[in-house]
Amino acid sequence: xxxxxxxxxxxxxxLGGVFxxxxxxxxxxxxxxxxxxxxxxxxxMIGMYAVxxxxxxxxxxxxxxxxxxxxxxxxxxxxxxxxxxxxxxxxPPINQVLATGxxxxxxxGAATLVFKTDFRSLGVDMPPMELGDVFISxxxxxxxxxxxxxxACLWAFLKFTYVGTAIRAIARDREVxxxxxxxxxxIYLIASGVGGTLAGLAACLLVVQLDVHPFVGLSFGPITxxxxxxxxLGNMLGGFIAAFLMGLIISVGGFVGSxxxxxVIAFGFFILVMFIxxxxxxxx
Amino acid sequence: MSRPIPMALALLALATIPLFGPPxxxxxxxxxxxxxxxxxxxxxxxxxxxxxxxxxxxxFGVGAYTMALLxxxxxxxxxxxxxxxxxxxxxxxxxxxxPCFRLRVVGHYFALVTLAAGEIxxxxxxxxxxxxxxxxxxxxxxxxxxxxxxxxxFGKAGFWWLTLACWALxxxxxxxxxxxxxxxxxxAIAEDEDAAASVGIRVTREKLRVTMLSVGLAALAGALxxxxxxxxxxxxxxxxxxxxxxxxxxxxxxMYAPLGPTIGAVLTIGLDESLRVFFGTELTGAAPFFYxxxxxxxxxxxxxxxxxxxxxxx
Numbered sequence: 322x323x324x325x326x327x328x329x330x331x332x333x334x335x336l337g338g339v340f341x342x343x344x345x346x347x348x349x350x351x352x353x354x355x356x357x358x359x360x361x362x363x364x365x366m367i368g369m370y371a372v373x374x375x376x377x378x379x380x381x382x383x384x385x386x387x388x389x390x391x392x393x394x395x396x397x398x399x400x401x402x403x404x405x406x407x408x409x410x411x412x413p414p415i416n417q418v419l420a421t422g423x424x425x426x427x428x429x430g431a432a433t434l435v436f437k438t439d440f441r442s443l444g445v446d447m448p449p450m451e452l453g454d455v456f457i458s459x460x461x462x463x464x465x466x467x468x469x470x471x472x473a474c475l476w477a478f479l480k481f482t483y484v485g486t487a488i489r490a491i492a493r494d495r496e497v498x499x500x501x502x503x504x505x506x507x508i509y510l511i512a513s514g515v516g517g518t519l520a521g522l523a524a525c526l527l528v529v530q531l532d533v534h535p536f537v538g539l540s541f542g543p544i545t546x547x548x549x550x551x552x553x554l555g556n557m558l559g560g561f562i563a564a565f566l567m568g569l570i571i572s573v574g575g576f577v578g579s580x581x582x583x584x585v586i587a588f589g590f591f592i593l594v595m596f597i598x599x600x601x602x603x604x605x
Numbered sequence: 606m607s608r609p610i611p612m613a614l615a616l617l618a619l620a621t622i623p624l625f626g627p628p629x630x631x632x633x634x635x636x637x638x639x640x641x642x643x644x645x646x647x648x649x650x651x652x653x654x655x656x657x658x659x660x661x662x663x664x665f666g667v668g669a670y671t672m673a674l675l676x677x678x679x680x681x682x683x684x685x686x687x688x689x690x691x692x693x694x695x696x697x698x699x700x701x702x703x704p705c706f707r708l709r710v711v712g713h714y715f716a717l718v719t720l721a722a723g724e725i726x727x728x729x730x731x732x733x734x735x736x737x738x739x740x741x742x743x744x745x746x747x748x749x750x751x752x753x754x755x756x757x758x759f760g761k762a763g764f765w766w767l768t769l770a771c772w773a774l775x776x777x778x779x780x781x782x783x784x785x786x787x788x789x790x791x792x793a794i795a796e797d798e799d800a801a802a803s804v805g806i807r808v809t810r811e812k813l814r815v816t817m818l819s820v821g822l823a824a825l826a827g828a829l830x831x832x833x834x835x836x837x838x839x840x841x842x843x844x845x846x847x848x849x850x851x852x853x854x855x856x857x858x859x860m861y862a863p864l865g866p867t868i869g870a871v872l873t874i875g876l877d878e879s880l881r882v883f884f885g886t887e888l889t890g891a892a893p894f895f896y897x898x899x900x901x902x903x904x905x906x907x908x909x910x911x912x913x914x915x916x917x918x919x
Contacts, residue, residue: 427893429893
């Protein structure tokens with residue numbers, strides 16, 4: 322096989338790993354709380370700034386900076402739920418979406434005020450690895466593995482813990498579960514915290530690959546939403562597979578045409594999926 | 606809108622503003638606010654029936670680029686180019702909306718499909734850089750002052766009259782829609798599509814018609830904005846940022862009243878300018894920061910917008 326095509330395919334899989342984490346977090350929140358966090362990518366952006374600041378400005382070790390980023394973004398997720406989403410739980414869905422859209426502006430504006438519009442780079446790079454005739458970026462590979470580990474942890478949490486079981490039950494039927502003694506408000510809060518943690522983890526993985534700037538969320542935010550919807554909103558496994566599908570489309574599309582065109586193809590594919598299977602590619 | 610005579614008088618009073626020789630800056634603010642109001646009015650025409658589009662920036666941009674490209678490449682005057690831009694935008698809108706409505710893509714899904722379409726349009730504008738100048742943007746060719754009228758290049762007063770006329774046209778469309786059966790049909794569709802269809806409402810057709818009106822107004826506003834600024838770039842006339850700005854204005858002012866989006870436009874432009882005046886360009890992030898807080902507060906405490914305050918409690 323053409324080594325360049327092979328490289329594009331591999332990079333697509335790696336890119337899918339990067340998309341997978343935020344898509345999982347967003348999907349969890351949607352599946353449980355039934356609210357779309359339009360500002361999800363901006364939570365990731367704040368996390369990226371946190372890692373950048375702690376590592377390059379405060380001089381913390383990278384691992385510690387990443388470890389601090391997780392609870393920080395989880396806290397943001399909790400605050401978002403408590404202050405904005407909770408009062409709107411019974412409002413029309415579109416009001417909920419627009420309110421989180423307002424938070425998107427707030428976070429972008431706050432980042433611009435504090436950090437200006439400069440592109441900030443972590444300055445960490447690893448030598449590319451050689452596999453046969455194919456070169457793979459080391460940072461991308463590590464990020465990919467960490468994303469898989471994160472996804473596995475989430476799966477184990479949802480599958481094997483009591484709270485995880487309650488979360489899955491609420492997502493399945495939000496009318497009956499309160500009758501079974503599950504407090505939905507507590508579950509919503511926990512799901513928001515876990516969603517925030519996943520955003521924080523995504524931030525740690527993205528900050529080594531992308532420069533941070535206040536609008537970096539717009540570069541992967543829309544695609545994250547489309548991945549969730551394509552997989553079926555609330556369907557975690559579907560979203561996970563869709564992330565890799567999108568990664569492959571963008572990477573191989575960029576190999577055949579240009580990077581811009583690959584995004585046009587990816588978005589066009591999304592629209593097509595919406596027409597053909599609006600309930601998501603992998604809905605039962 | 607139920608009182609045509611006071612409305613006409615108010616319009617006439619607004620039209621006389623340039624005769625008093627106001628500073629250029631004031632006229633500039635009025636024009637900018639009115640242009641935003643046209644786009645917001647168009648958006649709210651769909652939005653108030655539950656058709657929330659996050660892709661109106663695309664149509665805003667299609668109107669602007671069609672007009673500017675026709676002028677720069679083929680010398681077609683904006684007087685013809687703007688209507689053509691509206692036609693192209695409506696064609697694009699129908700291409701997207703028809704399958705959406707036929708296949709019943711609604712709610713969140715409709716919003717996300719329009720968001721994706723908006724991004725496609727923005728990327729295409731950048732990617733077709735041979736014609737559009739890519740992300741650097743483009744400037745419509747200027748003509749000598751004597752030919753200004755034919756090329757729609759004239760001073761602020763002329764532009765004020767033009768924008769005011771287009772804004773009045775937008776309100777007129779709204780008013781006509783409200784008087785027609787279509788608005789009742791659309792309200793029924795927004796409540797329950799199946800029930801609406803069961804009493805003989807042609808759901809797809811009604812939705813398509815209001816979409817065409819809405820998209821057309823967005824394209825008109827986009828083309829006028831580009832022509833007024835004499836500059837357009839993918840980021841400044843299209844993309845998610847512009848889409849959300851249109852949505853914000855309409856929501857803040859109130860999308861259920863005809864003058865709501867206009868109130869919202871005056872508010873956003875006023876907010877923009879006062880932040881710029883008080884904080885200077887040092888704090889470039891201040892405007893979106895306050896927008897965002899206001900948007901959240903509006904959703905929490907005043908979901909019907911400022912115009913909602915003026916409505917009679919029913």
